[in-house]
Amino acid sequence: MKNYWHSVVLEKDYCNGCTHCLDRCPTQAIRIINGKAQIIQDRCIDCGECLRVCPYHAKGALVSTLEILKTFKYTVALPAISFYGQFPEEYDMNRVYNALLELGFDEVYDTAHAAELLSVYENAVLDKENLNKPLISTYCPVITRLIQIKYPTLIDNIIKLEAPMEIAARHVRRRLIKEGHKDEEIGIIYITPCPAKVTSIKDPIGIDKSNIDEAVSTEEIYYKIMKIIDKVEPKHQLQRATGKGIGWARVGGQSYAMELEDYIAVDGIDEVIKVLESMELGKLVSLDFFEGYACVNGCVGGPLNVENTFIGKNRVRKLTKKYGMDQPIVIDIELTPENLEWNTPILPMPIFKLDTDFKKALEKMAKIEEYTQMLPGINCGACGAPNCRVLAEDIVNGYAKIEDCMLLNKR
Ligand code: SF4
Ligand code: SF4
Structure with missing residues (x-):
């Protein structure tokens, strides 16, 4: 899949992991990892919502002067x-x-x-x-x-x-x-x-x-x-x-x-x-x-x-x-x-698709449901994902682990 260039960038030094952007991103492209926001490049559509809401000006736009x-x-x-x-x-x-x-x-x-x-x-x-x-x-x-x-x-x-x-x-x-x-x-x-x-x-x-x-x-x-x-x-x-x-x-x-x-x-x-x-x-x-x-x-x-x-x-x-x-x-x-008129075709980039194999996608879907049920469902964001459902997806896709849930860890 093609990697897009992005204008929206993150200045890690300014980020204090406050989660404002996490809640606002329409494509769930942001995770907080080790106290700092990270943008999942494939998911980012450069809408600039994170830029608007960041109180620390940690998000910027690459423009010339x-x-x-x-x-x-x-x-x-x-x-x-x-x-x-x-x-x-x-x-x-x-x-x-x-x-x-x-x-x-x-x-x-x-x-x-x-x-x-x-x-x-x-x-x-x-x-x-x-x-x-x-x-x-x-x-x-x-x-x-x-x-x-x-x-x-x-x-x-x-x-x-x-x-x-x-x-x-x-x-x-x-x-x-x-x-x-x-x-x-x-x-x-x-x-x-x-x-x-x-x-x-x-x-x-x-x-x-x-x-x-x-x-x-x-x-x-x-x-x-x-x-x-x-x-x-x-x-x-x-x-x-x-x-x-x-x-x-x-x-x-x-x-x-x-x-x-x-x-x-x-x-x-x-x-x-x-x-x-x-x-x-x-x-x-x-x-x-x-x-x-x-x-x-x-x-x-x-x-x-x-x-x-x-x-x-x-x-x-x-x-x-x-x-x-x-x-x-x-x-x-x-x-x-x-x-x-445009002269090159627009290609789909279905990054939210769980798997190209239909059977595997169904299995993953079932696992996501299972993890979602296990998680507390309060969408606190402390794990670094925007909500419990997205954490469940990340676990199934291999980007996170169940231990990332702070509340489950405390029990
Ligand atoms: S620019 Fe939009 S899509 Fe990209 S990380 Fe920020 S809020 Fe998410
Ligand atoms: S609506 Fe906003 S993001 Fe879309 S082209 Fe206009 S200024 Fe840019």
Whole structure:
């Protein structure tokens, strides 16, 4: 099975084994061993939940800093669409984008514009016949990873389209090369709201290689912009998206841009998991589209953003109105499968499967039940597993022993 690169990392020296992350991880990827958290790499989907809840800042995201600009001859900023929700309302987004030039970027491309172009294409895809409905959005890479490892039967429902950041990056790179820039001298830098997007740049799903070179966090850029913004002259028109593209920053924005009727848009990883479970049972086939986000309110809730997710959501709502849902969209990227669709298959990574041999899997299942009955069932986490059931699974899989249960040991 393929080993994924991960943006979410653990700083062991800061960890004091408090178990906050243990309880929060949606894929039970964390164990506490010898008083320190450890991440089981195969299970981690880079959702960043552990990063949010760690009181000791022992979890971090691998991102670049603005210093990275020095390593390229020509640099392009691709701000995440949720960037729209970060700045106080008195700062017009065009001024914010012009501030990025002051920080050293040579060019800024409005990723929200790529999103609205993608909405046009997505609509055409949804009109095709014989699709596995509902189609599942790939915008939040956490959800795609989750499906790969936990709900592989839903892989055929995934709409195999690139994210707006990739569409934008490919378009810009091609243009710059045509204009005479050398490929290796171009640095396309994504300003990211979350570690998951960094992972999808470094180790993409559906394409062989990302056209984005590096990612810096929204947080880092935000504070640098706020220091200079009052002096920035908005000399260039860099803000290009209409309300349709900007709305992608919040839950439901994608379906709204497509003017869909039969869709559900769900935010927060726990709620998404409930929906995927229903979908696996075939309960949602009457829907056309499912938009799921690991973060509350969608990407405005990303863990590397600055603004409170609800304030960000409200700002995006207002900006969607300001820039208009009925404005014409300038189609300046050819809307073809070559430009917008994934070109490599998504493979299942069923790491929760007990065994490839059905008989052995049943035997293991029976043993897990047996150990679960033996354990106290109070889910204290003192053994280092998130709950008694997971400890039972770990014992059967050979990663733990029954003696790891402190309470049983005391009896
Ligand atoms: S990033 Fe998410 S999946 Fe990975 S260890 Fe942290 S909480 Fe678990
Ligand atoms: S909802 Fe958006 S910000 Fe949050 S993990 Fe998914 S892509 Fe990243």
